Amino acid sequence: RWENSSYVKTIDLIPGVRRKFLVGNITALPKESDEVLETAQIKWVKQYGRILRTWIAFRPFVQISSPVLIEKILTSHTLIDKGKSYSILRPWLGDGLLLASGDKWRRSRRLLTPAFHFQILDNFFDVFNKNAEILCEQLAKVTKTFTPGEFAEDVDVFPFLKKCTLDIICEAAMGIQINAQLQDSEYIRNVHRISEIIIERFLSGKGMLPDWLYNLTQNGREQNKILKQMHDFTSKVIRERKVEIALEEDLPEEAKDEEITGTKKRRAFLDLMLLANQNGVELSDLDIRNEVDTFMFEGHDTTASAIVWFLYCMAINPKHQALVQEELNEVFGDSNRPCTMEDTTKLKYLECCIKESLRLYPPVPVFSRYMTEEIELGGYKIPTEAFVNLQIYALHRYEEYFPEPEVFNPERFQTNESIGRHAFAFVPFSAGSRNCIGQRFAMFEEKVLSSTLLRRFRFSYDLGKRGPRKAIPELVLKPKDGMPLQIVAI
Numbered sequence: 001r002w003e004n005s006s007y008v009k010t011i012d013l014i015p016g017v018r019r020k021f022l023v024g025n026i027t028a029l030p031k032e033s034d035e036v037l038e039t040a041q042i043k044w045v046k047q048y049g050r051i052l053r054t055w056i057a058f059r060p061f062v063q064i065s066s067p068v069l070i071e072k073i074l075t076s077h078t079l080i081d082k083g084k085s086y087s088i089l090r091p092w093l094g095d096g097l098l099l100a101s102g103d104k105w106r107r108s109r110r111l112l113t114p115a116f117h118f119q120i121l122d123n124f125f126d127v128f129n130k131n132a133e134i135l136c137e138q139l140a141k142v143t144k145t146f147t148p149g150e151f152a153e154d155v156d157v158f159p160f161l162k163k164c165t166l167d168i169i170c171e172a173a174m175g176i177q178i179n180a181q182l183q184d185s186e187y188i189r190n191v192h193r194i195s196e197i198i199i200e201r202f203l204s205g206k207g208m209l210p211d212w213l214y215n216l217t218q219n220g221r222e223q224n225k226i227l228k229q230m231h232d233f234t235s236k237v238i239r240e241r242k243v244e245i246a247l248e249e250d251l252p253e254e255a256k257d258e259e260i261t262g263t264k265k266r267r268a269f270l271d272l273m274l275l276a277n278q279n280g281v282e283l284s285d286l287d288i289r290n291e292v293d294t295f296m297f298e299g300h301d302t303t304a305s306a307i308v309w310f311l312y313c314m315a316i317n318p319k320h321q322a323l324v325q326e327e328l329n330e331v332f333g334d335s336n337r338p339c340t341m342e343d344t345t346k347l348k349y350l351e352c353c354i355k356e357s358l359r360l361y362p363p364v365p366v367f368s369r370y371m372t373e374e375i376e377l378g379g380y381k382i383p384t385e386a387f388v389n390l391q392i393y394a395l396h397r398y399e400e401y402f403p404e405p406e407v408f409n410p411e412r413f414q415t416n417e418s419i420g421r422h423a424f425a426f427v428p429f430s431a432g433s434r435n436c437i438g439q440r441f442a443m444f445e446e447k448v449l450s451s452t453l454l455r456r457f458r459f460s461y462d463l464g465k466r467g468p469r470k471a472i473p474e475l476v477l478k479p480k481d482g483m484p485l486q487i488v489a490i
């Protein structure tokens with residue numbers, strides 16, 4: 001009866017791998033995680049086109065990868081609900097900005113948008129620079145590359161980048177210094193472990209289990225224990241900041257903007273929410289905790305992924321790396337001064353290289369929308385309750401917009417080359433009303449970290465010995481088995 005329903009028949013008009021009874025297309029997906037993207041976003045797109053459907057058991061996913069189709073979804077003001085796969089994040093992030101829908105999302109988005117204004121982001125430059133310095137010291141220590149020309153082989157840079165981006169987002173979101181780069185901390189261990197548990201649930205298919213059933217499994221029990229510790233930690237930080245902010249209110253007017261040291265006060269995202277509350281916006285403690293946890297989740301793995309793939313692109317394209325270093329020399333000369341917001345606007349070639357690496361290795365290679373209404377897409381009817389997946393990895397390899405798509409060619413992003421390209425052909429941060437709220441923060445962070453690293457080191461990778469690095473789509477796009485790079489001090 002199900003097979004003959006008009007719902008299934010409507011979906012099956014869209015081309016796709018032949019569906020098998022009960023499992024749908026699950027068995028057609030490769031077992032190796034490093035082959036998933038190649039199969040789902042390259043092979044099937046070639047075979048079936050830029051709109052195709054897959055069945056995961058009884059659940060249909062419409063996969064789209066052309067700018068025109070993607071624009072239609074991302075510019076809709078009504079199709080803003082997230083796909084089913086996101087629900088495994090709900091025990092951690094609750095109704096924070098990433099998962100919220102409807103009026104709840106609109107209200108939070110309106111409230112949080114001012115926190116990403118240029119003026120506020122400018123205050124985070126010392127956090128970026130301080131942590132970039134620690135990152136360089138840590139890399140120099142482990143590779144023992146303190147003096148020019150010194151050389152160390154094959155250091156997996158990914159764990160270093162993850163700790164660095166975690167330190168940055170902890171300070172930006174909560175205003176606290178965890179110092180993950182320098183010492184062990186329970187909170188950071190928990191962030192890593194919870195991400196692992198969520199990925200395991202997602203990949204093992206247990207994502208389909210309702211929470212109450214999953215909670216009975218060993219991982220489910222561990223997840224609950226860790227989440228309790230993490231939520232307690234965030235709640236404690238919120239309580240303490242509330243008290244501090246109340247005390248600040250009692251200070252004389254002129255002292256409010258100054259720290260005791262006399263430097264300008266930097267407001268964490270958490271502070272901005274607490275201050276908004278004082279000005280009459282009603283946010284419960286749980287609302288604030290969900291938003292802080294969402295920033296912690298969205299704001300570290302994504303940027304670590306972006307930078308690790310950027311370094312890889314530099315390492316395998318020495319000619320482009322040399323051009324970036326030339327530009328850095330023009331802007332900074334021999335000085336080891338920190339990178340300012342103004343500097344970042346001058347680093348045009350670096351920006352092209354960052355964009356080109358985001359094109360080839362988008363940290364979020366696929367994201368999803370739940371159809372709350374029936375729509376027409378590419379000539380097909382998409383029924384209510386279907387899921388539409390936006391395949392960004394495939395989109396960014398569309399030859400029509402990016403000729404020789406596998407070639408690293410940063411010149412594509414120079415102004416004259418990008419004029420006329422479809423606005424939705426390159427969307428690593430999504431686009432439209434539900435785009436990444438942290439896009440500017442992330443780009444500034446990436447520019448500071450990558451420019452600091454390239455002012456200190458030259459990176460290379462032995463393609464002949466190791467072959468191209470494979471990418472696996474977990475919560476973000478990760479290099480399989482880390483990212484072993486050779487590092488030389490310059």
Ligand code: HEM
Nearest residue numbers: 097098298299302303306363364367429430436437438442
């Ligand atoms: C290179 C780094 C980053 C990339 C590639 C990235 C990418 C994305 C993408 C593709 C989305 C849309 C997801 C969807 O529709 O399901 C998104 C949403 C979001 N991102 Fe980012 N992100 C990055 C960094 C950050 C940072 C640093 C923050 C916080 C400081 C952040 C906070 C968020 C939030 C809160 C949302 C949900 C927005 C909403 O639904 O209104 N992201 N990001």
